[in-house]
Amino acid sequence: MTEPLIFEHSRPGRTAAAQFPAGDIDAAVPAELARTSGLGLPEVSELQAVRHFTRLSQRNFSIDTHFYPLGSCTMKYNPRACNRLAMLPEFLSRHPLAPVSASQGFLACMFDLQEILKEVTGMKGVSLTPMAGAQGEFAGVAMIRAYHEARGDTERTEILVPDAAHGTNPATATMCGYVAREIPTDANGDVDVEALKAALGPKTAGIMLTNPSTLGVFERKISEISKLVHQAGGLLYYDGANLNAILGKVRPGDMGFDVIHMNLHKTFSTPHGGGGPGSGAVGVSERLLPFMPIPVVGKAADDSYRWLDEDDLPQSIGRLSGFMGNAGVLLRAYVYARMLGRDGMHRVAEFAALNANYLMARLREAGFDPAFPDRRASHEFIITLKRQNKSVGVTATDVAKRLLDHGFHAPTVYFPLLVPECLLIEPTETESKEALDGFIDAMIAIAEEAEADIEQLRGAPYTMPVRRLDDVRAARQLDVRYQPEAAA
Amino acid sequence: MSDIPQDLKFAESHEWVREEGGGLVTVGISDHAQEALGDLVYVEVPDVGAAVTVGDACAVVESVKAASDVYSPVDGEVVAVNEALADAPELINSEPYGEGWIMQVRLADANALDDLLDAEGYANAIADE
Numbered sequence: 253m254t255e256p257l258i259f260e261h262s263r264p265g266r267t268a269a270a271q272f273p274a275g276d277i278d279a280a281v282p283a284e285l286a287r288t289s290g291l292g293l294p295e296v297s298e299l300q301a302v303r304h305f306t307r308l309s310q311r312n313f314s315i316d317t318h319f320y321p322l323g324s325c326t327m328k329y330n331p332r333a334c335n336r337l338a339m340l341p342e343f344l345s346r347h348p349l350a351p352v353s354a355s356q357g358f359l360a361c362m363f364d365l366q367e368i369l370k371e372v373t374g375m376k377g378v379s380l381t382p383m384a385g386a387q388g389e390f391a392g393v394a395m396i397r398a399y400h401e402a403r404g405d406t407e408r409t410e411i412l413v414p415d416a417a418h419g420t421n422p423a424t425a426t427m428c429g430y431v432a433r434e435i436p437t438d439a440n441g442d443v444d445v446e447a448l449k450a451a452l453g454p455k456t457a458g459i460m461l462t463n464p465s466t467l468g469v470f471e472r473k474i475s476e477i478s479k480l481v482h483q484a485g486g487l488l489y490y491d492g493a494n495l496n497a498i499l500g501k502v503r504p505g506d507m508g509f510d511v512i513h514m515n516l517h518k519t520f521s522t523p524h525g526g527g528g529p530g531s532g533a534v535g536v537s538e539r540l541l542p543f544m545p546i547p548v549v550g551k552a553a554d555d556s557y558r559w560l561d562e563d564d565l566p567q568s569i570g571r572l573s574g575f576m577g578n579a580g581v582l583l584r585a586y587v588y589a590r591m592l593g594r595d596g597m598h599r600v601a602e603f604a605a606l607n608a609n610y611l612m613a614r615l616r617e618a619g620f621d622p623a624f625p626d627r628r629a630s631h632e633f634i635i636t637l638k639r640q641n642k643s644v645g646v647t648a649t650d651v652a653k654r655l656l657d658h659g660f661h662a663p664t665v666y667f668p669l670l671v672p673e674c675l676l677i678e679p680t681e682t683e684s685k686e687a688l689d690g691f692i693d694a695m696i697a698i699a700e701e702a703e704a705d706i707e708q709l710r711g712a713p714y715t716m717p718v719r720r721l722d723d724v725r726a727a728r729q730l731d732v733r734y735q736p737e738a739a740a
Numbered sequence: 741m742s743d744i745p746q747d748l749k750f751a752e753s754h755e756w757v758r759e760e761g762g763g764l765v766t767v768g769i770s771d772h773a774q775e776a777l778g779d780l781v782y783v784e785v786p787d788v789g790a791a792v793t794v795g796d797a798c799a800v801v802e803s804v805k806a807a808s809d810v811y812s813p814v815d816g817e818v819v820a821v822n823e824a825l826a827d828a829p830e831l832i833n834s835e836p837y838g839e840g841w842i843m844q845v846r847l848a849d850a851n852a853l854d855d856l857l858d859a860e861g862y863a864n865a866i867a868d869e
Contacts, residue, residue: 666805672776723804727781728829 254717255307258294259734268298311717313661319687321663323632323678324496324604330523330584333591338583348575352558358579359557363549365586372589372597373495373512374505375535379544380577387572388513388532389424389491394569395511395536395543396458396487397428402543402567405485408457412481414443415670416465418491430457437670441469441624443477456486463507464494464630466668467623468608468676470502478508487511487540495519496604496680497631500597510537520585529578531585542567547576603681604631607688611679614692619699623671632678634671641673646702646709648673653720654701654712658694742772742866745837749853750862751813753795756837763850764819768841769801769810769832772866777803780829785821785842792818792845794852799842801832810842814852820844 278286296304314320315329346358366378382388393411400408411425414435422432433451436444443461459481463471471477481488490504490512496519504512516531517524524530536544546568547559559576562568576582592600608629612622615635623634640646652662652675664676679688701709713719744750749757754773758766774780782802792798797809798818821843825831832840847853857865 669806669808724779724781727804 255304255311257734258296258301258304261296261300261304262294264295266295266297266300268296268301270298313656315661318659318661319679319683319691320661321677321679321691322661323680324518325493325632325664325676325678327518327524328496328521328680329682330521331588331591334521334584334587335523337587338580343579343583346579348579352556356557358583359549359559361586362576362582363551363557365582365589366549368586368589369514369533369535371594372500372503373514373535374503375509375512376505376538377541377544377548378533378535379546379548380531380533380582381545381547381572382513382532382534383573383577384517384528384530385493385513385515385532386420386424388515388534389420389489390427391532391534391545391569391572392489392511392513393424393428393430393458393460395534395540395545396489397430398543398567398569399487399540400457408455408486410451410455411457411489412448412451412459412486414459414461414465416441416443416467416668417460417462418466418493421460421462421489421491425460435459437465437467441465441467441627442471442473445473445476445480448477448480452480452484452486454485456481456484458487458489458510460489460491461509462491462493463504464497464632466493466676467670468630468632468634469624469627470497470630474507482508492519494630494632497601499601500594501601505535505537511535511540516585517581521588522581522584524581529581531577531581533577533582543569545569545572547571549576600681601631604679605629607679607681607683608633608677610685611677611688611692614688615695618692618696620695623674631680632676634668635675635677636671637673637675640699640702644702644706646706648675650702650709650712651675651695651698654698654709655694656713657715658697660691660694742770742775743837744771744859744863746859748837749813749856749858750865751811751856752862752865753811753813754866755810755813757813757853757856758837759853760844763847764844765814765816765847765853766841766844767813768836770862771836774833774836774840777801777808778805779803780832782807783825783829783832783842785823785825786818788818788821790818792816792843794855801829812845813856814845815848816845817848818843819846 343358346355362380366380369378382391409431410433411430412435413421413425413432414437416437425432435451436447438444461471463474465471478488487510488508490509492512492514495514512535513532516522516533542565544565546561546565549557550560550564552558608631612629612633616622620635621639623636637646637648648665652665655662666674667676750770754770756768756770760766780801780803784800786792786798792812794813794815795811798812799810801808801810822841
């Protein structure tokens with residue numbers, strides 16, 4: 253049954269009186285500032301509002317209720333302890349402008365987090381200040397620019413971006429004033445090194461790489477790529493989107509990267525449903541240390557903690573926000589990292605890779621085509637339905653929608669763009685074998701249904717509150733504003 | 741099997757070119773390309789008067805699956821664009837070689853079309869896709 257909009261529950265004059273502020277509201281606002289036209293907000297009782305939003309919340313398809321193969325790419329399981337500890341009243345009530353002397357506990361956690369992230373990535377310095385992944389990327393490329401400019405090396409105008417990189421990478425390069433130049437991928441999913449050699453030159457400011465790439469495979473030529481880019485005078489940027497696959501096992505610093513951003517809200521497991529808040533902490537190599545965004549947490553001579561600012565890092569690219577990142581997210585990431593410890597982080601990468609490879613092997617046995625059959629999966633892998641699309645006309649969307657009927661959230665579909673009719677599947681490290689087997693059974697059942705009754709499959713989902721949406725019409729006639737006159 | 745008209749030239753990146761005489765060409769995307777993209781929901785055409793260069797992005801086609809660049813198959817100046825696509829991007833799906841054209845270009849060099857594929861060449865290029 254569809255749930256009406258809250259506006260459709262509305263009746264003029266109905267209120268939730270118990271929620272009203274005490275006192276005379278009209279007197280609190282000077283007459284000349286008071287609004288004269290209506291607000292256009294829904295008018296419902298308290299119980300109507302409670303029931304409406306409770307009913308909506310019960311329709312969530314979430315990691316707390318279902319297997320969620322979007323994986324760390326969207327959000328992996330967030331252990332409850334991280335939330336519990338970050339919500340301690342001592343953290344919650346600390347004012348961001350509180351004096352350093354009253355913030356030593358918080359600063360100690362942040363200093364430790366910087367050290368842990370340095371260790372797990374092999375970088376020489378970490379700044380926690382970027383508010384989310386996009387800002388982390390921006391900070392990273394801004395540091396690359398600052399580095400070249402500080403050396404008077406101003407002719408470098410290009411950032412190289414492999415076509416298997418995250419779509420945000422060329423956007424970031426462009427935002428930072430560079431021309432993004434695409435480098436092709438070879439048939440096995442590695443960067444085409446000959447094309448890279450041809451593109452490298454005096455204009456190269458750097459390269460942005462995601463490793464493992466969005467194709468779900470580890471870039472095997474990374475040492476050679478790193479050497480070539482450095483020889484040409486460029487720097488290497490590591491997009492941390494897929495850090496979950498290699499956490500502590502292989503370190504970007506050891507691969508030769510100069511700067512990395514980490515999505516702490518993904519790999520370090522903090523809740524960010526609904527688009528935020530996030531954390532895009534950046535790590536840097538020796539040569540980029542002077543350019544880190546401020547503030548960074550440092551230690552004073554007496555071992556107390558303090559903020560490092562312009563005086564400490566005069567070449568810094570500057571501040572990215574009023575304070576230092578999203579404190580609550582950073583605390584959750586800190587608790588997560590401390591609970592795992594060094595060995596635990598290795599297990600995250602191992603189980604994430606094991607689960608992905610188990611799923612891929614079983615699905616292949618069942619007749620599905622991995623996009624890169626000769627490669628081992630990282631923490632995620634791609635199934636292409638190109639063959640089944642040609643034979644019976646099944647699409648990735650059909651499979652995604654039918655999975656919902658089987659009680660599984662759909663994986664990412666139609667990304668990466670390089671692979672036709674693809675499903676990008678990332679189970680993460682926290683799923684049990686039984687959950688993975690259930691997903692495999694559902695995929696097999698759907699494949700059989702595609703052969704037997706494609707029309708049935710095209711009608712899915714059947715058990716959800718909303719059936720198959722007309723996404724073409726929704727995009728062509730985008731209309732998301734509620735208009736009471738139109739509804740009447 | 742997608743439609744590949746014999747009288748057109750093609751780029752490997754799936755654009756077609758029709759010679760209109762007098763150094764003018766019409767450009768669009770192939771039937772194969774529109775099929776792969778699926779239902780289009782938005783098309784961004786270049787400005788009239790813009791200079792286009794072979795291999796450079798000159799338009800954007802967006803479907804419910806993805807937004808893709810259209811690369812100019814020729815060097816020259818844009819003299820007309822298909823304004824109808826703003827309200828009816830689906831014209832590219834229904835008539836990729838007709839009402840779904842994207843732009844008309846005055847060629848910088850009339851011989852430049854020699855580097856493009858003919859219908860048979862394009863059919864071979866997409867055969868293993």
